[in-house]
Amino acid sequence: MENQGQLASLTKIIKPYLPDDVAIESVDLNSHFIENLNINSANLVDIVLDVEDEFDIRLENEDMDRMQTVKDALEIIALKTKEKEA
C-alpha cells in the first residue's frame, strides 16, 4: 500500500520532465528513465533532487548510477527512508 503511494508521488515528480511524446500513463515499474521515458541525464538529476525534497532523503552518486528504472527508484527511496528512520 505504501509502495503504491510512493509510486504515485514518484510519478507526479516525473510528469513535468517527460517529453511531449511520452504519456504519463506509460510510466510503470519497469520504465527505464532514459531508454523508455526519453528523460535525459540532466533532467534525471532534477528528478533525483525533487525525490530528495519529497521524501526528505539524500542520494549519493552510486544511488544515481543504480537508479535506472522506476522500480530502482522506489527501492532506493524505500532503503533511504528506512535508513533515516533507523
Added chain:
Amino acid sequence: METKQIIAQLPYSPPFLFVDELESVTPEGITGSYTFPKDAFFYKGHFKDYPVTPGVILTECCAQIGLVCLGIYVLDQGTANAMGIGMSSTEMEFLKPVYPGERVTVASEKVYFRFQKLKCKVKMYNTDGELVCKGTISGMFKTPEDDK
C-alpha cells in the same frame, strides 16, 4: 585556482570565445566581463544594416562565464581538455540591446552542483549597470573519470 588559469582552460577560441576576464570567483558564484568587438562576425547579418548582438550570443557569453568558468573552478580538474561540457537547458529573458563594441559584465550564482550538473542563475549588465539579460542556465560536466 587563479582566474587566468580558468580562462586558459576554456575549450573555446575566437571567434567563439566570449570571456575577456574574470573579476571574482568563489564556489558559489563568478563575475566576468567581455567586450563585443565591433567587427564580430555576426554583426554582418544580425541585422542587415543594423548590428545588434544576437540573443543566442548573449546567452553563450553568459554560459561561458557563468556556467563553464564556474564549472572549471568548482571541479578544479587541472586539465580541462574540453572535458565533456554540455549545456542542457537555458531559460533567458532579454531586456536591453547590446551594440557592437559594448562591454558587458556577467554575474552568475550557483543554484546547485549535484551529480555533475551545474545549474546557475545568470545576469548580464552593460557599462551603465543596466540589466541586459537574465536567466537560468544548466550544464552537465563529464570528467575524464566518467569514461573509466
